Amino acid sequence: MPAKPHRILLDRVSVYADEAAAFMRRRRVSRRPFARLYYPHGRSADHAQDSRAGAELFVAAGRLIEVAGKKPKR
Amino acid sequence: MTTVMIQEARARDTPGIFADMADAAATAPPSGESAEAALELLAEMSPDLRGAAILGPGGEVLAATGEERERWGEDAEALFAAADEAEGAPVEQVHIATEQGEVFAIRNAGLAAVSVTDRFALASLMLFDLRSALRQLAREAGA
Numbered sequence: 001m002p003a004k005p006h007r008i009l010l011d012r013v014s015v016y017a018d019e020a021a022a023f024m025r026r027r028r029v030s031r032r033p034f035a036r037l038y039y040p041h042g043r044s045a046d047h048a049q050d051s052r053a054g055a056e057l058f059v060a061a062g063r064l065i066e067v068a069g070k071k072p073k074r
Numbered sequence: 075m076t077t078v079m080i081q082e083a084r085a086r087d088t089p090g091i092f093a094d095m096a097d098a099a100a101t102a103p104p105s106g107e108s109a110e111a112a113l114e115l116l117a118e119m120s121p122d123l124r125g126a127a128i129l130g131p132g133g134e135v136l137a138a139t140g141e142e143r144e145r146w147g148e149d150a151e152a153l154f155a156a157a158d159e160a161e162g163a164p165v166e167q168v169h170i171a172t173e174q175g176e177v178f179a180i181r182n183a184g185l186a187a188v189s190v191t192d193r194f195a196l197a198s199l200m201l202f203d204l205r206s207a208l209r210q211l212a213r214e215a216g217a
Contacts, residue, residue, distance in 0.1 A: 038167035053160035060153035061170040068125030068190035
């Protein structure tokens, strides 16, 4: 007996939602801190947190995060 | 077809025609009111935004969220100094992602902007919004 059309739709939506949730979960777990600099003509460079330049960038970023504080309530 | 040609030029390390199309630099610094308005618009467009500041050509704070305007200026200057020193060349954009949040900084049209967002903010959108805000300010200042 074929499934009712609305069932098919619901199943499909929930499959997409599951996929999206899994993607976000993987992204949260796998994404590590990074410092990326972009230069003219599209060149970019990553600096590891344990490098000298990277450490300075993370310290400067930390100060900015501190001054920004928490997200204002809207 | 055009896209392929540009990518080939990039691969050959040729600057390409867009390299010469620099944004118009602000001839005079934009007013504090217009910078505040740009910041408000930015906050409205970016739900992940925690705070931001817009800096003038000399690094002076034109507008900033919160109470600590001077600190925004000092900390943004320190960030740009560290970024420029990293490879000995002036940076155009900075994106630093930490466990506590993300920091974006951009220089455009003689102005600069820094912003702090929640984690996992969309970098391309945030940088696009910052660049648009600076371009608009430079246009207004030049008009």
